[in-house]
Amino acid sequence: MSAITSIVPSRLRHLVEVSPRVRGTLTSGPIQILTVIAVFLVGRAAVPGFAAPYSVKAMLVIASFLGIAALGQTFVVLIGGIDLSVPALIGAGNVIGARLSGEGMNSVEVIAVVLATGLAVGAVNGFVTSRWHLPPLVVTLATGSVVGGAVLIWTNATLTGSAPGWLTRFTSAASSTGPLPVAPVVVLWLALAVLAQLFILRSRPGRQIFMLGANRQAAALMLVSERTISALCFGLSGALAGLAGFLLAGFTGAGLFTVGDPYLFQSIAAVVIGGTSLLGGRGGVFRSVLGSLTLVELTTLLVGQSLSSAAQQAVLGAVIVCVTALYGRDRNVRDRI
Amino acid sequence: MINSEIPDAILETADPGALVPNTPPAIVEVRGLSKRFGATRALVDGSLSVAPGEVVALLGENGSGKSTLVKLLSGVLSPDDGQILVQGAAVRLRSPRAALAAGIVTVFQEILAARDRSVLDNLWLGHGSPVLSRSAVSDRRRLASQAWLGLSGQDVDLDRPLGELTLMEQQICVVVRALLREPKLLVLDESTSTLDVELRDRMFDQVRRRAADGMGCLFISHRMDEVMAIADRFVALRTGQVVGVRRRGEADARELIRLISGRDVESGARRVGTLAHGSSAVRLEGVSLRPGTKPFSATVSRGEIVGLAGLEGHGQDELIRCLAGLQVPHAGQVYVAGPKGRADEEPAAVTTYRGGVARGVVYVPRDRKVEGMADVLPIIDNYSMPTLQRDRFAGVLSPRRTKSRFQRDARTVNFTPGRQDSIGRLSGGNQQKVIIARWLAAEPRVILLNDPTRGVDLKTKHELYEVFRGLADAGAAVVMLSSEVDELVHLMDRVLVFHDGSLSAELAGDAVTPESLVSAYFGSPAVAAGGH
Numbered sequence: 001m002s003a004i005t006s007i008v009p010s011r012l013r014h015l016v017e018v019s020p021r022v023r024g025t026l027t028s029g030p031i032q033i034l035t036v037i038a039v040f041l042v043g044r045a046a047v048p049g050f051a052a053p054y055s056v057k058a059m060l061v062i063a064s065f066l067g068i069a070a071l072g073q074t075f076v077v078l079i080g081g082i083d084l085s086v087p088a089l090i091g092a093g094n095v096i097g098a099r100l101s102g103e104g105m106n107s108v109e110v111i112a113v114v115l116a117t118g119l120a121v122g123a124v125n126g127f128v129t130s131r132w133h134l135p136p137l138v139v140t141l142a143t144g145s146v147v148g149g150a151v152l153i154w155t156n157a158t159l160t161g162s163a164p165g166w167l168t169r170f171t172s173a174a175s176s177t178g179p180l181p182v183a184p185v186v187v188l189w190l191a192l193a194v195l196a197q198l199f200i201l202r203s204r205p206g207r208q209i210f211m212l213g214a215n216r217q218a219a220a221l222m223l224v225s226e227r228t229i230s231a232l233c234f235g236l237s238g239a240l241a242g243l244a245g246f247l248l249a250g251f252t253g254a255g256l257f258t259v260g261d262p263y264l265f266q267s268i269a270a271v272v273i274g275g276t277s278l279l280g281g282r283g284g285v286f287r288s289v290l291g292s293l294t295l296v297e298l299t300t301l302l303v304g305q306s307l308s309s310a311a312q313q314a315v316l317g318a319v320i321v322c323v324t325a326l327y328g329r330d331r332n333v334r335d336r337i
Numbered sequence: 338m339i340n341s342e343i344p345d346a347i348l349e350t351a352d353p354g355a356l357v358p359n360t361p362p363a364i365v366e367v368r369g370l371s372k373r374f375g376a377t378r379a380l381v382d383g384s385l386s387v388a389p390g391e392v393v394a395l396l397g398e399n400g401s402g403k404s405t406l407v408k409l410l411s412g413v414l415s416p417d418d419g420q421i422l423v424q425g426a427a428v429r430l431r432s433p434r435a436a437l438a439a440g441i442v443t444v445f446q447e448i449l450a451a452r453d454r455s456v457l458d459n460l461w462l463g464h465g466s467p468v469l470s471r472s473a474v475s476d477r478r479r480l481a482s483q484a485w486l487g488l489s490g491q492d493v494d495l496d497r498p499l500g501e502l503t504l505m506e507q508q509i510c511v512v513v514r515a516l517l518r519e520p521k522l523l524v525l526d527e528s529t530s531t532l533d534v535e536l537r538d539r540m541f542d543q544v545r546r547r548a549a550d551g552m553g554c555l556f557i558s559h560r561m562d563e564v565m566a567i568a569d570r571f572v573a574l575r576t577g578q579v580v581g582v583r584r585r586g587e588a589d590a591r592e593l594i595r596l597i598s599g600r601d602v603e604s605g606a607r608r609v610g611t612l613a614h615g616s617s618a619v620r621l622e623g624v625s626l627r628p629g630t631k632p633f634s635a636t637v638s639r640g641e642i643v644g645l646a647g648l649e650g651h652g653q654d655e656l657i658r659c660l661a662g663l664q665v666p667h668a669g670q671v672y673v674a675g676p677k678g679r680a681d682e683e684p685a686a687v688t689t690y691r692g693g694v695a696r697g698v699v700y701v702p703r704d705r706k707v708e709g710m711a712d713v714l715p716i717i718d719n720y721s722m723p724t725l726q727r728d729r730f731a732g733v734l735s736p737r738r739t740k741s742r743f744q745r746d747a748r749t750v751n752f753t754p755g756r757q758d759s760i761g762r763l764s765g766g767n768q769q770k771v772i773i774a775r776w777l778a779a780e781p782r783v784i785l786l787n788d789p790t791r792g793v794d795l796k797t798k799h800e801l802y803e804v805f806r807g808l809a810d811a812g813a814a815v816v817m818l819s820s821e822v823d824e825l826v827h828l829m830d831r832v833l834v835f836h837d838g839s840l841s842a843e844l845a846g847d848a849v850t851p852e853s854l855v856s857a858y859f860g861s862p863a864v865a866a867g868g869h
Binding site for chain 1: 713
C-alpha cells in the first residue's frame with residue numbers, strides 16, 4: 001500500500017490511503033472468513049465434486065444474486081431496520097426485466113426501469129417508516145405485497161418474457177470475465193461491494209447511516225436527517241433487489257415473480273451470518289459478502305447431502321441461531337482483549 | 338385548628354410542645370435505614386417516626402435521599418441496613434404489595450395509572466379479587482364516588498377512560514385510590530404538584546380528617562408554603578442524612594431552608610472573574626413556557642456564564658430546550674444575534690434546532706447515553722458527525738482531516754485521546770469533553786449545556802469548569818442548566834432561578850449563595866429578596 005501512496009500526489013492521497021478504520025473493517029471478522037473456509041472444507045470432504053472448478057464457479061454465481069440483494073439489505077439493517085419487500089422487488093425486477101426485454105426494449109433502458117422501480121418503492125418504505133415512526137417490518141411487508149399484487153395482475157401469474165442473450169452469458173457459470181475465470185455477474189457483485197464499502201466509510205451519508213443505527217435520538221441532535229438517510233438506505237435496498245431480480249432472469253431464462261421467494265429469509269440470513277447487528281449501527285458490507293458465500297456453501301452442502309428443502313430450511317434456521325450467538329460472543333471476547 | 342372535640346391524644350401530637358409519654362406507638366418507625374447504589378450512599382442511617390394523627394414533612398433538595406426513603410417505605414427498594422417498624426413490630430417490605438398489606442400506601446410523584454381503563458377500574462386497581470359479585474361492584478361504585486366527591490367536591494363519571502381526564506383529575510384519582518385503601522400511613526410524594534390551590538386545600542382537609550381518625554402521613558413537597566400549612570413536624574434530609582428535626586412553630590421557612598441547603602456551605606471560593614460586558618447574544622422576550630405561566634424577559638451576553646436553576650420540572654429544562662430550538666415557548670420569542678462574520682445582522686428568532694446550529698447555537702444534552710452520543714461508535718465519529726462536510730475533498734471524506742481537526746479541538750477541551758476507540762469505554766467526564774469538542778468544531782457563539790457535569794467525578798468536573806470559563810472568555814455566551822448548588826455558586830456570573838414554570842429570581846455575582854438559591858427554588862421571595 002505504501003508503494004501506491006508514494007506515487008499519488010499528496011492532495012489526492014486520501015483517496016487511496018487506507019486509514020486504520022478501513023483496515024479494521026477489512027480485517028474485521030476473521031471468524032467470518034474462517035467460516036467460509038471451514039464450510040468449504042466440510043463440503044469438499046462430504047460432497048463429491050463440491051470443490052470442482054465448475055461447482056465453485058456455480059456457487060459464486062448463485063452467491064452473487066444473493067449477495068447483491070444482501071448488500072441492499074445491509075444498508076437497511078445498519079440503520080436498525082429490516083426490508084421484507086426484497087423478495088417482491090426481486091420478483092418484480094425479474095418479471096419487468098424479462099418482459100420488457102422480450103418486447104424488444106433496449107437493455108440499458110430496461111435496467112434503468114428496474115432500478116428506478118426498486119429505488120422508488122424502497123424510498124417510499126424509508127419515508128413512511130421514518131415520517132410516521134412505523135415499524136419497517138410491517139411497512140415493507142405491505143409495500144412488498146402491493147408490488148407483488150401489481151406484478152401478478154400484470155402477468156397473470158405466468159412465466160413471461162425472455163432474457164436478452166447477453167444476460168444469459170453474463171450470469172452463466174461457464175463464462176469468464178476477461179482474464180478472470182468467473183462469470184461477469186460475480187465481478188459486478190464484488191465491484192458493487194467495493195463501491196458500497198467506499199460509500200459507507202468515505203461519504204457523509206455513509207457515516208450518518210452508522211450514527212442513525214446506533215442512536216436515533218443522538219443522531220438527530222448531530223444533524224442527521226432520519227428521513228433522508230432512511231429513504232436512502234431503503235431506496236438502495238430496493239434498487240439492488242430489483243437489480244438482483246433482473247440478473248436472475250439471465251439465469252432462469254424468463255420472468256417469474258416467485259423467484260424472489262427464497263430471498264426473504266436468505267437476504268437477512270446473509271447479513272446476520274456476516275455479523276452485522278440487527279440492532280443497527282454495527283457491521284459492514286464486506287461482512288455480507290462473506291455471509292452470502294457461507295450461506296450458498298451451506299445450501300449446496302445440504303443439497304449435496306440430498307436433504308429435502310424442508311430439512312434444509314430447518315438446518316439453516318438452526319445455523320442462524322448458532323451463528324448469531326457465536327458473533328455475540330465474538331464481540332465480547334474482542335472487547336475484553 | 339385546635340378543636341375541643343378532638344381527642345386528647347391527637348391534640349398532644351398536633352401541639353408541638355406537648356408530647357407526653359404513654360403516647361401510642363408510632364404507626365411507622367424507621368431505624369438506621371441505609372441504602373447505597375454502587376458508590377453512592379443514597380441514604381445513611383435514616384431514622385424517623387410518624388405517630389398516629391401526625392403529618393410529618395420530609396424536606397430536602399433533589400438527590401438528598403427523600404425518594405430513596407419513600408421507595409424503601411413502599412417496598413420498591415429493600416434497605417441494605419436498618420429496620421422498618423409498623424405499630425411497633427418489625428416488618429420486611431419485600432414488595433410494594435407487602436407495603437400495602439402493612440398499611441403503608443404511597444402516592445408517587447408520577448401518575449401511575451392505566452390510562453385506557455375507566456376511572457372506577459383505576460380507583461380499585463390491584464385491590465382485592467378481580468372477579469366481583471354484582472353487589473360488590475355496586476359497593477365499589479358507591480365508595481368510589483363518595484371518596485371522589487369528598488376530595489374534589491365534584492362528581493365524576495366513573496366509566497370514562499382515565500386518559501380523557503385532565504392531569505389534575507388524574508392526580509385526584511391516584512390520591513383517592515390511596516385513600517380507598519384505608520392507609521395507616523399515607524405517603525404523599527410530590528402529590529400536590531399538579532393541583533391548584535383550592536384542590537390542594539381540600540386535599541389537606543381530607544388528610545387532617547383522616548389524621549384525626551389515627552392515620553399518619555408522610556408529606557413531601559418542594560413548596561414551602563404547603564409544607565408550612567400542613568406539617569406537624571419537619572424532617573430535613575441532606576446528602577442522604579437526616580440533618581434536622583423541627584416541630585411546628587420551632588422553625589420558620591428561612592430556618593428550614595438553611596437546614597436543607599446546609600449552612601456550612603460557604604461561598605468563599607467564589608471565582609473573581611471579569612464580569613461580562615459583551616454584546617447581547619441571546620434575548621428572551623415575553624417568554625412564557627407553559628400556558629398560564631408568567632411571561633419573562635432576559636438576556637445573555639457574550640463572555641458570561643449564566644446558570645439556569647430550580648427544582649426539577651420547574652421550567653429551566655424547557656427554557657434550555659427552547660433556546661436550542663428543540664421546543665417552542667408557549668408565548669414569546671427567543672432571539673439570537675447573527676452568525677459569525679455577520680454580527681451586525683439583525684437578531685433572528687430561533688425556531689428549529691438546525692436553524693439554531695446555523696446561527697451558532699449549540700446544545701449539549703442532559704442524558705449523554707440517550708441523546709449525547711452513540712456509545713458503540715468510535716470517538717472520532719461521535720466527534721465529527723455534525724461537521725463532516727468540512728472533511729470532504731473531491732466528494733470523498735478524508736479521515737486525516739477529521740483526525741487533525743479532532744486533535745485541535747480535543748486540546749481545547751483538555752482531552753487526551755488514549756487507546757480506547759469506542760466512546761462508550763471512556764469515563765463520563767471524557768465523554769462529555771468529546772461531546773463539547775464536537776460542537777467547538779461548529780464555531781459556536783451560544784453554548785447551551787444541560788446539566789453537563791452530572792455523573793462526572795470531582796477532578797474532571799473542575800477541568801470542565803475551566804473549559805467553560807475558557808469558552809466564555811473567548812467570547813461565547815454560555816448558558817448552563819445545573820442541579821448542583823455548589824456549581825451554581827462557584828461558576829456562574831448570573832443565575833436565573835425558575836419556579837412553577839416561570840423565572841422567579843435573577844441572582845448575580847455575590848448574591849448567588851446557597852441560601853438565596855434554595856429559597857428561590859422554593860419560590861420564597863421574602864428570603865430571596867435578601868440576595869438582591
